[in-house]
Structure formats: structure tokens, C-alpha cells
Amino acid sequence: MPLNNNHTSPISHLPSPIENNNSPHSPHSSFASFSKNCSECINSRLLFTAKEATKLGFSIFTTTLTISPHKNSKEIIKSGIEIANEYGLKFLDTDFKKKDGFLHSVKLSKKYGLYRQNYCGCDFNR
Numbered sequence: 001m002p003l004n005n006n007h008t009s010p011i012s013h014l015p016s017p018i019e020n021n022n023s024p025h026s027p028h029s030s031f032a033s034f035s036k037n038c039s040e041c042i043n044s045r046l047l048f049t050a051k052e053a054t055k056l057g058f059s060i061f062t063t064t065l066t067i068s069p070h071k072n073s074k075e076i077i078k079s080g081i082e083i084a085n086e087y088g089l090k091f092l093d094t095d096f097k098k099k100d101g102f103l104h105s106v107k108l109s110k111k112y113g114l115y116r117q118n119y120c121g122c123d124f125n126r
Contacts, residue, residue, distance in 0.1 A: 042071075043079050050087045060084075062092035067102055 042065060053061040063080060066073040073095040084091035096105070109116045 038071075039075060039079070042076055043083070046076075046080050046083045050083045050089055053089055054087050058089070060090040060092055062094060064096060064105075066094065067096035067105055069097055069102055073097065 042063075045065070046063060049061050049063065053059075061080075061084065063076065065071050066076050077091070077093040077095070080091035081093060095101075106116070108114070
């Protein structure tokens with residue numbers, strides 16, 4: 001997937017779970033339409049990611065959800081570690097919002113022409 005400034009994404013060859021409308025990552029999935037609990041939704045996304053990591057042969061995974069100033073990073077990291085342990089994986093437990101991470105992500109997104117949505121992906125937050 002080409003980006004502006006003639007850069008290419010280092011992960012463009014990986015399958016995108018967002019292309020699968022039955023994935024909990026899809027804002028149009030049935031999961032998003034009935035889940036009113038953010039921790040349930042986040043756990044579902046982490047579980048899906050752990051399963052995909054296992055299927056693709058990765059030993060570690062993480063999430064960008066910790067970058068949001070509206071999300072509880074400690075709870076996300078705790079869930080990520082628990083799910084990683086269930087699948088024999090390691091969870092990269094990084095709070096990406098630290099050290100102005102959110103602001104930095106906005107700047108990088110603009111620089112590389114990346115899509116940013118102003119909600120987590122849940123229909124309730126649109």
C-alpha cells in the first residue's frame with residue numbers, strides 16, 4: 001500500500017483484519033452492535049489479535065489502543081498480558097500515549113497520509 005512521499009508500509013503485506021466484516025475489529029460487526037462494555041470489546045480485539053498472531057507464526061503482539069487518551073492503558077496491558085499467556089505469546093506492554101505519544105502519532109499520520117478515525121471503531125462511539 002503506497003503512502004505519500006514515496007514511502008511504503010512495512011506491514012502492507014500482512015492481512016488486514018478490518019477487511020473481514022465478521023471480525024470484532026470491524027465497526028460493522030455484530031459484536032460492535034451489542035457490546036456496551038469497552039473492556040469486553042477491547043478483550044475481544046486483543047483475543048482476535050492473539051489468534052491471528054498465533055496463526056501467522058508471531059511470538060509477540062501489541063495494540064495501538066493504548067495511545068488513546070480516552071482508554072485505560074493499565075487495563076488494556078493487563079488484558080493483553082493475560083491473553084498472551086493463554087496463547088503462549090508475549091504481549092508488548094507499552095503505553096503509547098506516554099512522552100506525547102498521541103501527539104506524535106497525529107504528526108506521523110499526517111506526514112505519511114495515514115487514515116485516522118476519531119473513535120475506537122465501536123458503533124456506539126461514532
